[in-house]
Amino acid sequence: MRTIIFRTVAPNLTSLMVLFSIFVLLRGHNEPGGGFIGGLIAASAFAIYGIACGVSPVRRALWFHPMAIAGFGLLLAALSGVLSLFQGVPFLTGLWAEPHLFGVPVAVSTPMVFDIGVYLVVVGSITSIALALEERDYD
C-alpha cells in the first residue's frame, strides 16, 4: 500500500483531516459534530498516515505516546467537572463565560473543555490501538 502517490498525499490528507476534526469538535455544541466524532476523524487520519509512511513518523509527529494523550484527555474531562465544585454547584455542572477576544465574543465553557477531553481520549485510545496493530506489519 505504500505507493508513491499514497505516500505523497497522506501527510497532506492527514493534516487536513486533523484540522477538520478540530473544526468538527469545536462546532459540536451547535452543529453536528463533537468530541467523539472529531476524535474518530483524527484517529483515522493518524491511521492513514501510519499505513502510508510507517508508524515511527506518526509517533514522532505525535510527540507524546497516544495513551498519554488519552490519559490527559480523561484528566482534562475530570478537571473540567471539578471546577464547578469551587462554585458550590454539583460536579460537572456547566460553567459559561464569554470573554471578548479582539472585540469578538467567544463562548468559553466547561462543557467545551469536557468535550476536548472526550476528543483526546478517543484520539489517543484509537490511535494507539491502530498504531500498535500497524507496527508489526511494517517493521
Next chain:
Amino acid sequence: MATGGQSLTFLALMLPFLGAAVAPILTKGLKHNAGWLLALIPAWNFLHFWSFTDDVAAGGPITGGFAWVPSFNVNFSWYLDGLSLTFALLISGIGTLIVLYSGGYLKGHAQQGRFFSFILMFMGAMQGLVVADNFLTLFVFWELTSITSFLLIGFDHAREAARRAAIQALVVTGLGGLSLLAGLLVLWNVTGQSELSLLLMTGDAVRESPFYLAAFLLVLGAAFTKSAQFPLHFWLPNAMEAPTPVSAYLHSATMVKAGVYLLMRLNPVMGETQIWETVLPLFGGATLLVGTLLAIRQTDLKLMLAYTTVASLGLLVMLTGFGTEQAIAAAVLYLIAHSMFKGALFMVAGLIDHETGTRDITRLGGLRSAMPLTFSAAVFAAASMGGLPPLFGFLAKEEIYAALTMGGAWPGLILVVAITGNALMFAAGFAVALKPFIGKKIETPKNAHEGPVLLWLGPVVLAVSGLFAALFSGWSHRLFSSPMASAVSGNPVDIHITAVPHVSLPLLLSLVTIAIGIAVFVWLDRARAAMASVLRTIGWGPDRGFDQVISGLVRLAWHVTGLVQGGKLEVYMTATFTLTAAVLLVPMVLFGELPGLPQFPDLYFYEWTVLAIAVIGLFAVPVANSRLTAIVSLGIQGFAVALLFMLLGAPDLSFTQFMVETLSVVILALVMTRLRLSPADHRPGGEKAIDLTVAALCGLGFGLMLLRVTQVPFDDTLTQFFNANSRVIAHGRNIVNVIIVDFRGLDTMGEISVVMITGLAILALIRIRKPARIAPRRTREG
C-alpha cells in the same frame, strides 16, 4: 456547629495522617531524630484528649462531627465517653513513646521514614476507630487499621515469613472487617440508628429483635478476628515478624484491643443475654488457657509476650461477657494495666534484642549490671503483669477475683480458668523480665550495654505510670476507670479498689496464683518441654489450617477458571452471542411481546437503493471467499446504514457511524494481517452453519425488539425537555452533543474511561506477542 474544640478534635484525628505524609521527608533530613519531632503529634493528641477527661468523668459524653453523605445518613462523627476517651489516651500516649522508641530502634535503617509514616497512619486509624460515632466512620477506620497493620507487619518485606504473616493478618482481620460491616448494617436496620451514641440509647431494641442472633454472630466475627480469639489467634504470634516497635504498639495496646473495644462498646445494647454470657466467657476462657500454655512453650521473648497477649485478650473477652458490673470493672482495670505493662515488656524485649543481638531466652542471662534501667523497667512491668502490689495490675487482679467469687458452678469454673491463666501469665511475664537479667552472664552476639535514651524512655515511662496509676488510684479511677466502666456497662459504676492489700478472699486467691506462678517459673524448662511434646503429638494447628484453606481456595479458583475460561476465542464469542440472542428472543416469545407485522414502508426510490446496498453487503458476508472481502462487505452494509441515518435526519449518528465503520474495517484488516490468518475461511461447513444461525438469531432478536419498541406509544417527555432546555440551560443547539457533554456528562465520563481502559487492554494484548520473539535471547542471558 464548628466550634473551636470541634475543629481541634478533627485536627487531632487528621494529624497522624498529615504526619505520615511528611515523615519520609523529615526523616531524610533529620535521620532518626525525626522521631522527636514526629512524637509531638501523638503527644499533642494526648494533651488534647486529656483536656476532655474532667468533662467526661463528670458524666457528659462529647460528640461532634459533620455530615459526610447526608442523603444516606452517613456522618464523619465522633463520640467521646469514658470508654473511647481512655482508649484514645492509651493510643496517643503509648503512641508517643512508640514513635520515640522507633526512632532509636530503627536508627540508621534505610526505610525509617517509611516506617514512621506507616506507624503514624496506623495510629490515626486506631484513634479514628475508637472515637468514631457513625457506623461507617467506624467501619472505615476499622479497615484502615487492618490495611496499615498489613503494611507494618510486612515492613520487612524481603523476608518471606514477614510477607506471609502480613497477608495472614490481612486476610483474618479483613474478613472480620466485612463481618463488622454486615453486623453494623443489621444493627442499623434493626434500630434505625447509624450513630453509636444514639444506638446506645435504644435500650432493649437490639436484644428483643429477631435479628439479634445474626447481629451477635457478625459482631463476634469482627471482634474475635481482630482480638485474636481462639481458634483465630494464630495471626497474632505470626505478626511478631514485624519490627518490635510495631509489636509493642499493635499487639499490646491498640490493634488487638479493637475487638475488645467493639464488644465493650456494644455491651450496653447487646450484652446481658444468655448467648452473650455463654459464648464470650467460653471463647475467652479457651483463649486464655491456650494462650498461656503456648506462651510457656516459647523461648523467643517476643513470642512469649505475643501468646500472653492472646491470653490477656481472652481474659478480657471472658470478663466482658461475664455480665456483672464488677466483672466489667475488672476488665476495664485489666485493659488499662495490660496496655501499660505489655507495651513496656515488648519494648524491653526489643531493647534486649537490639543491644545483645538475640531474643532467645535460653541464650540470655546476667544482663542486670549491663542494663540496669531496662532491668528495673522490666521488673516493674512484670510485677504489674503478675498482679503484685503496689502496681496497677494488682488492682486489676483483685477486682477480677472479687468479681468471680460469687459462688455457683459457672462462675467457679471461670474462676479456676482465671487463676490458672493468671498463674501461667505470672510465670511467663517474670520469665521475660527476669531470666535475661539474672543468673550468670551469658555471651551474646553483641556486647550488651544500656541502650540510648530513645530506647529506654518508653519502657521506663510505662512502668512508672503503672506504679503511679496504682498509688493514686482514687485519681485514676475518677478520671479513667470509673467513666470507662460506666460506659461499658451502661450504668454508673464506681471503682474503689486501692493498691493497699487487705485480707479477703481475693487476696487469698492472689496468693494462690502467685504460688502456682512461682512454681511454674522455677520449673519453666520442664514445663516448656512438656508443652512441646504435647504440641508435637497434636501436630496440626490453626496456623497450618490457614495455609490449607488458602491453598484449597487457590486450587478451587484454578479449576473454576479452567472450566469457564478455556482461552478459546471461538467459544467465548459463540457463548456471548448465543446468550445475547436468547436474552432478546426468549422473553419476547415467553411473554407474548412479539411485534405485530409492520405496514409496508413508503420510501423514495433512492432510499430503496440504499437499503438494497445494505442488504447486498450483508448477504455478501457469509458467501465471500476471502476474509478481506467479508470484512469489506460488512463495511459496505455499515456505510449504507449510515447513509440511511443521514437521509432520515440524524446527521450526528450517521457521521459517527461512518467513522466507526471506516475504523472497524481498517482495524479488522490490520488484525487479520497481524494474526497472519490465511485469506480464506477454513471453518468446516457445520461450524459455519452454526455460527451463521447464531448471528442470524442475534440479528432477528435485535430487529424484532426494535420493531416492538417502535410500536409502543412514544413517550416524548424527554424529547420535549431537551428541546426546550438545551438552548436555554446548556447554551447549545445540537441536542445530541449537549446531552453528551452536559446533561449526561457523568455518563460520558464513565464512557471515556471505558474507552481508555479498553484501549489499554487491547494495547497490552497486542504487546503480549512481542516478547515471544525476544524471549529466547532473554533466557540465554540468564
